[in-house]
Amino acid sequence: MIRTRLVAQRLAFLFLLGCVFFNYPLLSIFNQGGSLFGMPPLYAWLMGSWLVLIALLALVIEGMHD
Amino acid sequence: MLQVWVIVLASFLYLGVLFGIAWYADHRADHGRSLIANPVVYALSLGVYCTTWTFYGSVGRAAANGIGFLPIYLGPTLLFALAGFILYRMIRVAKANRITSIADFVASRYGKSQLLGGLVTVIAVVGVIPYIALQLKAVSNSFTILSSYPEIVMPASAGAVPLFQDSALYVAMILAAFTILFGTRHLDATERHEGMVAAIAVESIVKLVAFLAVGAFVVWGLHGGVADVFARAAEVPEVARRLTRADTSAAYGSWGTLIFLSLFASLLLPRQFQIAVVENVDVKHLNRAVWMFPLYLFLINLFVLPVALAGLLHFPAGTVDADTFVLTLPMAHQQEGLALFVFIGGLSAATGMVIVETIALSTMVCNDLVMPLLLRMRWLGLAEKADLSGLLLEIRRWAIAIILGLGYLYFRVAGEAYALVSIGLISFAAVAQFAPVVIGGLFWKGGTRDGALAGLAIGFVLWAYTLLLPSFAKSGWLPEGFIAHGLFGIELLRPQHLFGLTGLDEITHCLVWSLLANLGAYIGVSLVRVPNAREARQASLFIGGTDLSGHLAWSGSAGVADLLPLAGRFLGRERAEDAFMRHARSRGLNSVEELPGDARLVNFAENLLAGAIGSASARAMVSSVVSEEPLGLDEVMNILDEASQVRAYSRELEQKSLELTRATAELRQANERLRELDRMKDDFISTVTHELRTPLTSIRAFSEMLHEDPKTDLEQRSKFLGIIVSETVRLSRLINQILDLAKLESGRAEWTVNAVDVDEVIHEAADSLTALFAEKRVTLDLSGLDKGLTVMADRDRLMQVMVNLLSNALKFVPPDSGMVRVGADGSAQEVRVSVTDNGPGIHAADHEVIFDKFRQGSGGTDVLTDKPQGTGLGLPISRQIIEYFNGRLWVESVPGAGACFLFTLPRQAGDNGKKF
Amino acid sequence: MAHRILIVDDEPNIVISLEYLLKKEGFEVKVATDGDSALLQAAEFRPDLVLLDVMMPKKSGFEVCESLRADASLADLKIIMLTAKGRDTEITKGLALGANAYITKPFSTKDLVAQIKLLLT
The missing domain is CATH 3.30.565.10 (Histidine kinase-like ATPase, C-terminal domain)
Incomplete structure (x- = not known):
């Protein structure tokens, strides 16, 4: 599947990016009251960054044939 | 009206549709037009990860501590980002070696060890039983709640219900029957279930749509959108608490732990391994799944927090179990159809999990636990039986029934004490014990069977001690003091504060101890010795590098006459013959009989059998036919060494014999020369003798005559004496010349x-x-x-x-x-x-x-x-x-x-x- | 009647000594210094015994011996071979070719005379 080393490396980078997105200390920045786009900041951040990460995964994978 | 018969009928109709889909997919597969050979189907079938835990439990979790349900889905997302490094390799290895389960995978990796396969099976069964109990609890609860519509009544404690009035029992029985129908209709050499996968993919759609429907109803039907839900939640202090998390390091620690834990669980749970690795049709399908599966997880979690908040806002605190909000919110608003759909969605989540999990477990129990034991019992004479395929199916059916029975038992014993998610996490922690041996086995060639056994055993024991046993204790099946004061009242042995470790939640606590010990034992014990030949060979198969495969797999050989009947006994004669025929064709032969009894054939037969009975048992069976002693690494190295030595030696020998030939020729020449010289010397000496004797003859003759006849006249006498003198001179000259010549020839002349x-x-x-x-x-x-x-x-x-x-x-x-x-x-x-x-x-x-x-x-x-x-x-x-x-x-x-x-x-x- | 002896040798000094010795013993003696003249003499002189040296130019003693034995008219002729090469093979060869005795040089005059007398009686 992931034949090119570059794609595998990009994915590994996204893995690390996800680790950063989904963990302390980034989480603590959003772990507060208030609202972001009508949502609690932590929820908004997690769902938002998660979606971004999925989009990036899709971009890397589906773009690998180009 | 949602009467019981309506719910039951709907349930059976749904199950019937699923069965129909499975049957159709199997039918298509048999005709070579696979329905599931599609990356989207693959990605959807991975959704089996989302069970009633997700469907009901996540909302309950969110109602308890807000965003805390999420790490369970972030972990798998991260795993799929690493797919190229881990899943891809696992799929490739599993395909190449016809791996049938995670137990088979581990056993195969560490030298096809039956013991290891058995241990993994035991851990998987024991570890996953709480998880199955969770499904039973969820389905039975949802059924009970839905059937009491329009009232919203929480089900009574399971222990309080008489056994035969317990809906969970019937759920278990129905699921068992359904799974048996699904998974054990026939035995396949590849142990793949196309129909099941197709059904699971459909179930994934059903539960997703059901959950999204509830979410949409709650957010837009009951409220004015997501922002409205959050805004109203923020107004209620009791509910607003769920919008943020405790800002402590322990909280972040357990958050991270859960991500890490779920990352492994989504890989190592028997059903995940089954779907992601064993049932994978084409490794390329993994590409699409890398983003599609996380997207699925994202979607199914989209409304969890809003629904939880809405439930908290709607129901007075303590009246309704938050785990049931998904169902009770529609019910509370008289949405009968939606409620039934939600129930079906929950049933989807449960059946999907139970079917795949029990099929995977039953395969493991059969291949890695029961068959090796039965085959060991020689008095059963199984090894001689003509057809064992029926027995294999029988064992699997029983395994499915027993596993569900155990799940029900756990539900009766401990189910009440925990929320759905907590039960599930116990199982997650159990399968996380496979992480070191599986991940290590993919990247580290030094791991040995002993190391794997040690790591798994100690990890399992610590898991049971710190997580499983306390779950029994909390349910009153073990004395309470066990948790509070430790085993035998020893404080240091308190299961949830082992050796005085405090400040961690119970899952993190369990993982810290069990995985540390597991990893330590795995690496430490592995380092005691170098991998033996079989381990080294399997390591090279799994990791790559020096290719020891094939050549060393079997040093002996067996003919078609032995192997075909053997395969036939487990696969059925026809399937075995078909497979052998395909193998023969792939080798350019026209009939099975032409197959040479070489190592390649033996390996083929072993692989074929491995699909049916697991690699370790296959190895045992094949070795019963192939009379060959397993090779130790030392022996293999010796053979290699010997071979290279022999090569070097023969090269040397060749050189030597060449030299020898040359030397022989030289010697022969020299010898001839010597013989020639000898002959010449002989001639020479003979000639010299002649030359010396001739004058001597004269001298002697004349001397004797003069001596015997003193009266010889003077003239004669003087003549004779003259001759004697001249002959003497001749003699002297001759001798001088001979000496001179000898000197010249020998080079000693001056x-x-x-x-x-x-x-x-x-x-x-x-x-x-x-x-x-x-x-x-x-x-x-x-x-x-x-x-x-x-x-x-x-x-x-x-x-x-x-x-x-x-x-x-x-x-x-x-x-x-x-x-x-x-x-x-x-x-x-x-x-x-x-x-x-x-x-x-x-x-x-x-x-x-x-x-x-x-x-x-x-x-x-x-x-x-x-x-x-x-x-x-x-x-x-x-x-x-x-x-x-x-x-x-x-x-x-x-x-x-x-x-x-x-x-x-x-x-x-x-x-x-x-x-x- | 005195026995006739033919001496065949190419060494003049040996011929001189043998001639003197045998004449003194009362034999009728003739001399040949090579193989051809030996055969000639044998036919003319008709000796009772030939003292035949092996190593001679032109024709070796062996050849002469063979030729003498091939002549049926010389059936009674005794042949003593003389050689300075004392090798066994030559003794065997000489005897095989029909020589009656074989004497190695240098020889004892007494023994030679005794051998001759033995053969001629």
Whole structure:
């Protein structure tokens, strides 16, 4: 599947990016009251960054044939 | 109205549809038009990860602590980002080795160890049972709640319900029957279930749509959108608490732990392994799943928090179990249809999980636990049975029933004490114990069977002690004091604060201890010894690198006659024959009978069997046919070493034999030369003897005659004595010459090299022979000598040559008319001397012979008409001398026209060291 | 009647000694110094015994012996071979070719005379 080393490396980078997105200390920045786009900041951040990460995964994978 | 029969009918209808889909997919697969050979189906089927835990439990979790449900889905997202490194390899390895389960995977990786396969199976079964209990609890609860519609009544504690009125029991039984129908209709060599996968993919859609429907209803039906839900939640302090998390390191720690835990669980849970690895049709499908599966997870979690908040806002605290909000919110708003759909969605989540999980577990139990044990019991005579495929299916069916039974038992025993998610996490922690041996096995070649066994065993024990047993204790099946005061009241052994470790939640606590010990034991024990041959071979198969595969897999061989019936016993005769036929075709053969009984065939048969009964059992079965002792690494290395040594040795040998051939040829030559020399020496000695005896004969004869007859007259006497004297002189000369020649030939002669005046030497030699010439009245002509010719030579030796040549000439010229002429001239390089006579001359054939020792007058040669005087050593000695000074001595002669002996000497002696 | 002996040898001094010795013993002696003249003499002189040297130019003693034995008219002729090469092979060869005795040089005159007398009685 992931034949090119570059794609595998990009994915590994996204893995690390996800680790950063989904963990302390980034989480603590959003772990507060208030609202972001009508949502609690932590929820908004997690769902938002998660979606971004999925989009990036899709971009890397589906773009690998180009 | 949602009467019980409606719910039951809907449920069975749904299950029937699923079964129909499965049947159709199987049918399509049998005709080679796979329904599931599609990346989207693959990604959807991975959604089996989302069970009732997700469907009901996440909302409950969110209601309890807000966003805390999410790490369970972030972990798998991260895993799929690493798919290229982990899943891809696992799929490739599993396909190549016909891996049928995670137990098979581990067993195969560490040298096809039955013990290891069995241990993994036990851990998986024990570990996953709470998870199955969770499904039973969720389905039975949702059924109970839905069936009491329009009332919203929380189900009574399971323990309080009589066994046969417990809906969970019937749920378990129905699920068992359904799973048995699904998964064990036939036995496949690849252990793949196309129909099941198709059904699971459909279920994933059903539960997703159901959940999204509830979410949409809650967010937009009951509220004015997501922002409205959050805004209203923020207004209620009791609910607003869920919008943020405790900002402590422990909270972040357990958050991270859950991400990490779910990452492994989504890989190592038997059903995840089954779907992601075993059921994978094409490894390329993984590409799409890398983003599609996380997207699925994202979507199914999209409304979790809003629904949880809405539930908290709607129901007074403590009245409704938050785990049921998904169902009770529609019910509370009289949405019968939606409620039923939600129930079906929950049923989807549960059946999907239970079907795949129990099929995976039953395969493991059958292949890695029961069959190895049964095959070991020789008195059962299983190894000799003609067809075992029926038995295999029977074992799996029983395994499914028993696993669900155990799940129900756990539900009855401990189900009440925990929320859905907490039960699930116990299972997550159990399968996380596989992480070191599986991940390590994919990247580290040094792992051994012993290390894997040690790591798994200690990890499992610690998991059971810190997580499973407390779950029993909390349910009252073990004394409470066990948790509070530790085993035997030892504080350090408190299961949730082991060795005094505090400040962690129970899951993190369990993982810290069990995984640390697991990893430590796995690595530590593995390092005790180097992997043996089988482990090394499997490691190379799993990791790559030095390819030891194939060649060393089986050192023995077995024929089709043994292997086909063996495979037939487990797969059924027809399937086995088909497979063998395909194998034969792939090797360009027309029939099964033509297959050679080589290692390739044995490996093929083993792989084929591995699909049905697991790699470890397959190995055991095949080895019962192939009489071959397993190779130790040492032996393999020895063989390799030996081979290379033999190669080196044979190269050496080749060289040696080449040398030997050369040496032999040389020796033969030398030997021939020696024999020739020996013969020559023999001849020489014989000749010398003759030459010595001849004068001796005369001497003795005359001496005896004189001695015996003293009265011999004086004249006679004087004549005889004269003969004796001359013969004695001859004898002495002969002996001197022989000694001289020996000295020359052996190189022991002494040479005094000076500038020698050739003219002077010739004159001196001539002078010494003047008397003899005069006596025979032979003319010696020295007028042809150039003056002032010098050469570097030994004067005495040169003189010897001249005397020899002159006396030789004198010997053969006729008396009175004889004439010997000596000439000498020189060029810049050399001096040439000739001695010409007017004797009888020499035949061309004898021009060289005369330079041989004693050949001057030997019998059989027609050189000379008369017996010549002399020893026959003069010419050989002369030639030796001339050649010593790098000169040349030869004769030119025509019979009847005299002979001319010539020699040349270089002016500079050159390399005087040269001997001959 | 005195027995006739033919001496065949190419060494003049040996011939002299043998001639003197045998004449003194009362034999009628003739001399040949090579193989051809030996055969000639044998036919003319008709000796009772030939003292035959092996190593001679032109024709070796063996050849002469063979030729003598090939002549049926010389059937009674005794042949003693003389040789300075004392090798066993030559003794065997000589005897095989029909020599009656084989004497190695240098020989004892007494033994030679005894051998001759033995053969001629």
